[in-house]
Amino acid sequence: QPKIVAIVNQKGGVGKTTTAINLGAALAGAGYRVAIVDLDPQGNASTGLGIDASRRETTTYDLLLDGMDLSSALQSSNTPNLSIVPATSDLSSADIEIYAKKARTTLLKDALSPARTGPVGLDYIFIDCPPSLSLLTVNAMVAAHSVLVPLQSEFFALEGLSQLMLTVREVRQTANPDLGIEGIVLTMFDGRNRLAQGVLADAKETLGELVFDTVIPRNVRVSEAPSYAQSVLEYDPASKGSIAYAALAKEFVARNHL
Amino acid sequence: QPKIVAIVNQKGGVGKTTTAINLGAALAGAGYRVAIVDLDPQGNASTGLGIDASRRETTTYDLLLDGMDLSSALQSSNTPNLSIVPATSDLSSADIEIYAKKARTTLLKDALSPARTGPVGLDYIFIDCPPSLSLLTVNAMVAAHSVLVPLQSEFFALEGLSQLMLTVREVRQTANPDLGIEGIVLTMFDGRNRLAQGVLADAKETLGELVFDTVIPRNVRVSEAPSYAQSVLEYDPASKGSIAYAALAKEFVARNHL
Ligand SMILES: Nc1ncnc2c1ncn2[C@@H]1O[C@H](COP(=O)(O)OP(=O)(O)OP(=O)(O)O)[C@@H](O)[C@H]1O
């Protein structure tokens, strides 16, 4: 059965979608079969992987609320070995609809459970979460085996981390006792910037081993790639961004096979 | 009565909080009396203006759900003429609590109405919104006279703009016929970057006059300032960020006094 990782951080714009796409693509390039579940009504991961608005007939909304099974909802992306369940803005009304259901925190867990999906031939499922600690994100944490936290090297981003860790602990105590922390990855890191150095030092001090050794640098090629519906690894394989995400994939695999 | 402006964009990390603080501070420096309502459970605007966790007894949550009046909830910040109603993570449960109320979309409008506030001695109220189109953001749009949209000069940020404009139109048709568009301001702009030039050109083409002439450049001093609980105008008045936000304030005032 695939390992399910929720990519979460309620702080906006920290690199959740970018990490889902590029870590996913780097693992796919190394031969792992990866699926992304786009759980954000903005649908950025779907766009970044080339799923036009016209190809979003079946979406994550259907997975959650219409009982659709994973294999029918999955679509192939431009990247071999990397598939995605796309999202549309329909998901933004999902929060209220989910709230009305009895199984409000386990809808995604059920949809991704082996009993519902059957054998899917996947190694990893990444869930790209919206920037909030709403029911959608809680569903992701209940469904996941672990959370991966992109941390932007900025002051406001560090502030939100303790709230996020509290929520992880709450989910662990109430709904998903096995929820682990895959790790924290520093994103958009600019080594020349005192603040960034401070955030890295702070994160290592408070979270120690949980912080990935690999740091993702700020690199304009990373932000250009989605406009060509490519991962940065395809768009510019020699870029600092590609090299960093490939290194992150190696470290991610090493941590999973300990 | 003060003019109420909601600073909105469901895309995360585009500069909503940074614009609320620094446009607010620039207007305050020019002698206008400005209040910020922090409507984001992350409470970044509150932190950026120096309101410690220990001083958040009365918050936006109380304004919305406990009938507290604006003058009791407002606190002074480190910046003269700039006050704030702080936020805590209590707000994240507000969405569900607001949903259960009959007046679910007008709670903030009522709280900021002249009948409830009485004379408050303010020229502008800025509402710093969370990165979502949830009930909190809808409340802000219903309470506001206009919306100000920070637009990051990036591919994913442009994608969300049409959805945001749809929501503004919906709110105008259902709950707030007078909701105007104050304007769209490009943020974190790097003139050397082809993508940024493209986003600016795209925005001007589709939104024309609505796009502020002033463009806010990416400037590390802007992101350092909140860690000192200062606006960038106080932290480094000669920085490119300060100069840009002062120019934005001038343009904002000129548009309001036409
Ligand atoms: N390493 C990087 N270097 C340069 N730009 C980056 C990098 N990582 C992400 N970006 C850009 O920063 C912006 C924010 O990243 P992204 O959209 O992935 O964050 P997010 O956390 O998914 O945002 P949201 O909270 O809205 O879901 C995007 O425009 C993206 O292209």
Ligand SMILES: Nc1ncnc2c1ncn2[C@@H]1O[C@H](COP(=O)(O)OP(=O)(O)OP(=O)(O)O)[C@@H](O)[C@H]1O
């Ligand atoms: N002009 C700028 N130059 C450099 N950094 C900036 C600039 N504007 C904002 N930032 C930084 O970018 C990050 C995102 O900005 P900010 O937090 O204001 O966005 P937001 O839209 O309020 O985010 P959220 O969606 O989480 O509420 C912050 O760390 C901020 O300091």
Ligand SMILES: [Mg+2]
């Ligand atoms: Mg995202």
Ligand SMILES: [Mg+2]
């Ligand atoms: Mg903010």
